[in-house]
Amino acid sequence: MSDELAYLGRRVVAGKMSRRDFLGRAAALGVAAPFANMILANTAGAQTPKKGGALKMGLVGGESTNSLDPALWLTQVPQNFGSTWGELLVVQSPEDGSPQPVLAESWEASDDAAEWHFKIRKGITFHNGKDLTPDDVVQTITRHADEATKSAALGVLGDIDTVTTDGDYVVFKLKRGNADLPLLLTDYHLVIQPNGGRDKPDEGIGTGPYKVEVNEPGVRHMSVKYDGYWRDDVGHVDSVEVIVMNDNTARMSALQSGQVHIINRVEPKTVSLLERVQGVVIEAVPSKGHYVFIMHCNTAPFDNADLRMALKYAVDRQQMIDQILLGHASLGNDFPINQSYALFPEGIEQRAYDPEKAAFHYKKSGHSGPILLRTSEVAFPGAVDAAQLFQQQAQAAGIQIDVQREPGDGYWTEVWNKQPFCASYWGGRPTQDSMYSTAYITDADWNDTRFFNEGFDKIILEARAELDDAKRAELYREAATMVRDDGGLILPMFNDFLDAHREEVKGWVKDPNHETSNLRAAIRVWLDQA
Numbered sequence: 416m417s418d419e420l421a422y423l424g425r426r427v428v429a430g431k432m433s434r435r436d437f438l439g440r441a442a443a444l445g446v447a448a449p450f451a452n453m454i455l456a457n458t459a460g461a462q463t464p465k466k467g468g469a470l471k472m473g474l475v476g477g478e479s480t481n482s483l484d485p486a487l488w489l490t491q492v493p494q495n496f497g498s499t500w501g502e503l504l505v506v507q508s509p510e511d512g513s514p515q516p517v518l519a520e521s522w523e524a525s526d527d528a529a530e531w532h533f534k535i536r537k538g539i540t541f542h543n544g545k546d547l548t549p550d551d552v553v554q555t556i557t558r559h560a561d562e563a564t565k566s567a568a569l570g571v572l573g574d575i576d577t578v579t580t581d582g583d584y585v586v587f588k589l590k591r592g593n594a595d596l597p598l599l600l601t602d603y604h605l606v607i608q609p610n611g612g613r614d615k616p617d618e619g620i621g622t623g624p625y626k627v628e629v630n631e632p633g634v635r636h637m638s639v640k641y642d643g644y645w646r647d648d649v650g651h652v653d654s655v656e657v658i659v660m661n662d663n664t665a666r667m668s669a670l671q672s673g674q675v676h677i678i679n680r681v682e683p684k685t686v687s688l689l690e691r692v693q694g695v696v697i698e699a700v701p702s703k704g705h706y707v708f709i710m711h712c713n714t715a716p717f718d719n720a721d722l723r724m725a726l727k728y729a730v731d732r733q734q735m736i737d738q739i740l741l742g743h744a745s746l747g748n749d750f751p752i753n754q755s756y757a758l759f760p761e762g763i764e765q766r767a768y769d770p771e772k773a774a775f776h777y778k779k780s781g782h783s784g785p786i787l788l789r790t791s792e793v794a795f796p797g798a799v800d801a802a803q804l805f806q807q808q809a810q811a812a813g814i815q816i817d818v819q820r821e822p823g824d825g826y827w828t829e830v831w832n833k834q835p836f837c838a839s840y841w842g843g844r845p846t847q848d849s850m851y852s853t854a855y856i857t858d859a860d861w862n863d864t865r866f867f868n869e870g871f872d873k874i875i876l877e878a879r880a881e882l883d884d885a886k887r888a889e890l891y892r893e894a895a896t897m898v899r900d901d902g903g904l905i906l907p908m909f910n911d912f913l914d915a916h917r918e919e920v921k922g923w924v925k926d927p928n929h930e931t932s933n934l935r936a937a938i939r940v941w942l943d944q945a
Contacts, residue, residue: 479824488604489827518622520535549582556575559604571853637656640653671689677914702755704841709904710904712902719780722780726773732746739797744910747908748763755927788816788819790837845928878890923939
């Protein structure tokens with residue numbers, strides 16, 4: 416029995432089992448909680464993180480236009496590097512998705528969830544030596560809530576009326592109740608900066624375990640250990656180097672040769688190959704992330720609802736999952752929510768590949784001639800192949816799609832959210848509200864389908880303030896149906912996160928909230944080198 420519990424304890428330490436499930440299994444075996452906790456503590460002690468070493472990551476998702484300003488982070492390189500030097504008030508638990516304290520020590524809400532008090536930790540310093548204060552938090556939140564900042568977090572902060580200080584507390588007063596506020600503050604853009612980053616938002620000064628040493632956008636970034644860091648359970652290595660490797664082959668070769676310790680975005684077609692490489696570990700995690708083709712609903716020819724519907728029926732989702740992602744995904748249904756979210760809308764009919772219906776709507780649209788679809792290898796793993804497969808599938812409906820491959824550098828600034836039809840991806844968000852508020856309400860900066868619908872906006876606002884889960888679930892069902900049937904989103908698949916690392920990388924936490932262990936692999940892992 417103790418051997419079985421020791422095995423389960425190792426799974427907890429490896430991030431493959433929650434502590435709650437471990438204790439439940441122990442109880443089922445008749446083991447009292449104190450003894451179970453002792454076994455778990457001994458197991459964890461046997462895998463005490465080692466300190467030191469230089470961690471290297473080879474990541475896709477870096478461009479010459481990248482900035483250290485958290486408001487402007489679009490892709491994986493600034494997001495991952497940002498987690499080494501910056502911290503949030505709250506992060507999301509990898510086990511159950513609940514909000515967990517970081518710079519906020521605790522929080523409490525009024526009965527109607529319209530007023531929240533967050534207690535800010537004392538004794539924390541920024542890398543420039545300045546003490547963290549509640550005012551830094553206020554200035555950070557209000558900067559991101561200012562439209563002039565162009566922050567991608569603007570959409571999730573739209574309900575905030577005022578943010579003020581009260582001693583050690585930051586007080587949020589909302590325009591309406593919102594039970595999700597702590598989870599909304601887990602948005603990776605909301606890094607707390609001195610004076611909110613109003614002075615030098617791209618200076619790279621935060622409270623994280625590392626401070627910025629090298630910043631060469633599109634090439635490499637490096638951060639080194641900050642001696643004044645306030646906790647010892649993260650930040651185990653001496654330095655973190657993030658090398659931009661947008662080429663898939665180069666990234667895989669660098670991992671195999673030991674040039675880097677961690678890579679992201681493993682192409683599904685290379686998983687079986689990497690699994691056979693000695694010293695390499697694949698980390699696969701089902702996720703809220705989704706690979707998509709987006710159409711601008713306000714731009715011809717995609718301002719025609721029948722043309723949009725024709726293209727939605729013209730994609731064979733299962734074939735795309737099987738052929739492009741080799742099964743490392745689940746079916747999408749043209750709205751950005753899957754069963755990983757609370758209050759998932761059950762019972763919405765799965766849209767299937769139907770060339771006849773596609774041809775019907777295409778004819779009804781009155782469109783003729785080729786439709787240009789832009790794609791790039793940086794859009795998502797296999798995005799170029801996926802676009803070409805979509806092209807072939809649409810031919811059965813008499814729809815001609817011309818695929819244009821775009822350069823990786825500049826794709827996220829010159830193509831995505833600017834061109835009317837392109838391949839893209841989303842990493843998902845903590846809640847349905849934050850997903851819709853970031854990308855689908857009318858005034859969202861990242862409304863990349865140009866889905867402007869006042870009725871939809873009203874539903875999201877109503878759901879946000881609704882504390883009855885049954886009523887809230889029905890509102891989200893209505894919202895999902897509107898996006899699915901009226902929007903410009905073609906969502907074939909929810910991807911698994913596929914990362915890989917050398918076997919000397921220990922302490923990896925399987926986290927469904929974002930790739931590379933919720934963008935925090937660099938601060939969570941350690942190196943066990945001989």
